[in-house]
Amino acid sequence: xxxxxxxxLLATHYSLLKIMNYEAVIGLEVHVQVKTASKIFTRxxxxxGHEENTLTDPVVLAxxxxxxxxxxxxLDAIIKSGLMLHCEIADVCKWDRKNYFYPDSPxxxxxxxxxxxxxxxxxxxxxxxxxxxxxxGEHKKIPLTRIHQxxxxxxxxxxxxxxxxxYNRAGTPLMEIVSDPAxxxxxxxxxxxxxxRTTMVYxxxxxxxxxxxxxxxxxxxxxxxxxQEELGVKVExxxxxxxxxxxxxxxxxxxxxxxxLKAGGTIVQETRDFDGITGTSQSLRTKEDAHDYRYFPDPxxxxxxxxxxxxxxxxxxxxxxxxxxxxxxxxxxxxxxxxTSVLVPDRELSDWFEATVxxxxxxxxxxxxxxxxxxxxRDLGAANVSLADAKITPAHLAExxxxxxAGTITKQIARxxxxxxxxxxxxxxxxxxxxxxxxxxxxxxLEQWCRDAIAGNDKAREQFLGGKDGAINAMKGPVMKASRxxxxxxxxxxxxxxxxxx
Amino acid sequence: MSNTPDLNIDxxxxxxxxxxxxxxxxxxxxxxxxxxxxVEQLKQVNVDGVEPTAHAFSVxxxxxxxxAQTGLSAEDALRNAPAQxxxxxxxxxxxx
Numbered sequence: 001x002x003x004x005x006x007x008x009l010l011a012t013h014y015s016l017l018k019i020m021n022y023e024a025v026i027g028l029e030v031h032v033q034v035k036t037a038s039k040i041f042t043r044x045x046x047x048x049g050h051e052e053n054t055l056t057d058p059v060v061l062a063x064x065x066x067x068x069x070x071x072x073x074x075l076d077a078i079i080k081s082g083l084m085l086h087c088e089i090a091d092v093c094k095w096d097r098k099n100y101f102y103p104d105s106p107x108x109x110x111x112x113x114x115x116x117x118x119x120x121x122x123x124x125x126x127x128x129x130x131x132x133x134x135x136x137g138e139h140k141k142i143p144l145t146r147i148h149q150x151x152x153x154x155x156x157x158x159x160x161x162x163x164x165x166x167y168n169r170a171g172t173p174l175m176e177i178v179s180d181p182a183x184x185x186x187x188x189x190x191x192x193x194x195x196x197r198t199t200m201v202y203x204x205x206x207x208x209x210x211x212x213x214x215x216x217x218x219x220x221x222x223x224x225x226x227x228q229e230e231l232g233v234k235v236e237x238x239x240x241x242x243x244x245x246x247x248x249x250x251x252x253x254x255x256x257x258x259x260x261l262k263a264g265g266t267i268v269q270e271t272r273d274f275d276g277i278t279g280t281s282q283s284l285r286t287k288e289d290a291h292d293y294r295y296f297p298d299p300x301x302x303x304x305x306x307x308x309x310x311x312x313x314x315x316x317x318x319x320x321x322x323x324x325x326x327x328x329x330x331x332x333x334x335x336x337x338x339x340t341s342v343l344v345p346d347r348e349l350s351d352w353f354e355a356t357v358x359x360x361x362x363x364x365x366x367x368x369x370x371x372x373x374x375x376x377x378r379d380l381g382a383a384n385v386s387l388a389d390a391k392i393t394p395a396h397l398a399e400x401x402x403x404x405x406a407g408t409i410t411k412q413i414a415r416x417x418x419x420x421x422x423x424x425x426x427x428x429x430x431x432x433x434x435x436x437x438x439x440x441x442x443x444x445x446l447e448q449w450c451r452d453a454i455a456g457n458d459k460a461r462e463q464f465l466g467g468k469d470g471a472i473n474a475m476k477g478p479v480m481k482a483s484r485x486x487x488x489x490x491x492x493x494x495x496x497x498x499x500x501x502x
Numbered sequence: 503m504s505n506t507p508d509l510n511i512d513x514x515x516x517x518x519x520x521x522x523x524x525x526x527x528x529x530x531x532x533x534x535x536x537x538x539x540x541v542e543q544l545k546q547v548n549v550d551g552v553e554p555t556a557h558a559f560s561v562x563x564x565x566x567x568x569x570a571q572t573g574l575s576a577e578d579a580l581r582n583a584p585a586q587x588x589x590x591x592x593x594x595x596x597x598x
Contacts, residue, residue: 036568037569038568043568043571044572044573044574045571045572045573046570051576052576052589053576053579053580053589053590054573054575054579055573056573056574057573057574058574061574069564069566070564070566071565071568072565072566072568073567075565092562094556101517101519102596103593103596157590158596159595160595161595162593162595163593163594163595163596164588164591165590165591165592166589166590167579167591292513292517294517297557298556299557301564302557302559302561302562302564303555303556303557303562304562304563304565
């Protein structure tokens with residue numbers, strides 16, 4: 001009997017421990033502003049940082065009689081986004097009114113897409129952190145539910161006794177990218193947003209600057225016992241206004257929910273506001289039933305039909321997806337992962353790389369990659385110059401690696417030449433010529449320097465002859481010094497070995 | 503088919519952010535009830551085989567090119583605002 005009770009107690013204890021293991025289920029809703037010239041349903045300009053209420057017109061302010069007219073470029077942008085993210089593009093989509101009364105929306109409804117979004121399904125490829133910086137992390141595909149188009153709303157600033165409204169943002173084309181509840185951790189959410197941002201910037205759809213509100217993220221987070229099919233009660237986290245805050249906010253919320261459940265409490269369905277600075281969250285509202293948007297089709301806007309020709313035209317304009325490009329760079333150019341992870345996230349930089357390799361030749365790809373990832377980026381940073389404004393061009397760098405390869409200049413000298421070309425735009429050959437940097441040592445001269453170096457380094461010579469190959473380096477130094485850095489290291493090595501073998 | 507469709511006038515008023523007097527509630531509930539009755543009547547039409555559409559006209563793909571135009575000046579934009587300061591419309595403090 002005792003035995004039985006003991007067994008039973010152990011079993012209960014074990015099952016409790018099992019239940020204590022929770023897994024997170026996260027879904028993200030990401031709003032991305034489209035970089036058009038004009039607003040989504042009217043032609044007044046749109047943009048960030050303008051003086052308050054200077055980007056309005058009768059449509060934005062919903063003055064009587066004003067009617068919306070769709071912006072073709074905004075449609076192109078969302079279809080392109082859908083193509084980049086492997087969505088199915090609907091043959092027909094329509095516009096609906098989401099009715100609510102709040103001063104950010106002068107019409108008292110927001111034009112959006114309710115039951116017929118333009119992009120259906122899709123997926124976002126993500127990369128999780130690798131075990132080290134130079135190791136590629138695990139890749140996963142996070143499925144998307146949909147992407148729909150809508151208009152952004154005005155911006156409210158709250159004060160002690162009133163709120164002020166700026167309608168500049170109202171009517172900015174917005175895409176809402178909705179993931180399936182298929183994200184398992186804060187790290188995955190971070191990677192998801194990183195891919196989304198890179199993809200949007202690559203395709204020229206948005207700059208996705210979260211500080212400017214060009215990309216905004218809400219996260220739906222729930223936890224459940226490992227192995228349970230049913231989802232737990234979800235909490236919506238808002239105001240995650242940087243990618244790092246998204247990661248911190250989700251991580252904090254998962255911990256909070258686990259703590260509530262472990263203390264025997266229950267999770268309440270609510271919206272919480274995450275404060276990235278303090279790293280804490282507070283409840284915003286729990287009355288979810290207060291939302292009743294009474295969607296209905298907007299009679300002012302006609303449906304959009306997307307035919308194959310339109311999709312084909314946009315597909316042709318889509319750039320290569322960043323991860324596809326990274327895989328190609330590694331396979332085609334034999335580049336190490338670290339170099340590709342510097343080059344690829346920046347479309348301009350990776351184009352610059354390919355332009356250089358096109359001139360320098362594929363065998364020089366690794367050298368080119370190293371020059372860009374190290375010297376070019378360092379000098380751009382130091383001079384605070386953008387790549388587009390740089391005086392050095394792919395032709396310059398191609399010429400430079402060619403000069404090293406031909407043995408005309410050493411790598412050491414090449415650094416100096418690079419800095420010259422970077423600063424002035426002078427071609428590397430011209431720099432070498434002007435400064436007399438060419439390796440102009442004749443073989444007699446070189447041989448003499450080598451003999452002197454061997455004679456002056458008895459210890460190194462003995463070590464080398466005794467089988468310690470690395471000892472040769474001690475003899476190279478004086479030769480390079482005598483040549484003022486210009487001697488071809490390969491030739492120095494060969495000459496030293498020949499003389500030492502005598 | 504119900505003759506008196508479910509209508510919660512308090513809820514409708516709340517969603518529209520309109521404060522109604524008891525007399526108004528009675529009057530509007532009756533009027534809105536008539537509208538809903540009409541909709542119930544429409545529901546009786548047999549629409550089997552009719553494709554649902556968002557519009558009565560089969561017009562699609564109405565749009566304009568993305569060319570920015572000048573809009574209203576801030577002064578004009580704020581002309582109808584009951585209250586304003588700092589170039590913005592001032593509204594009673596509302597936190598959603």
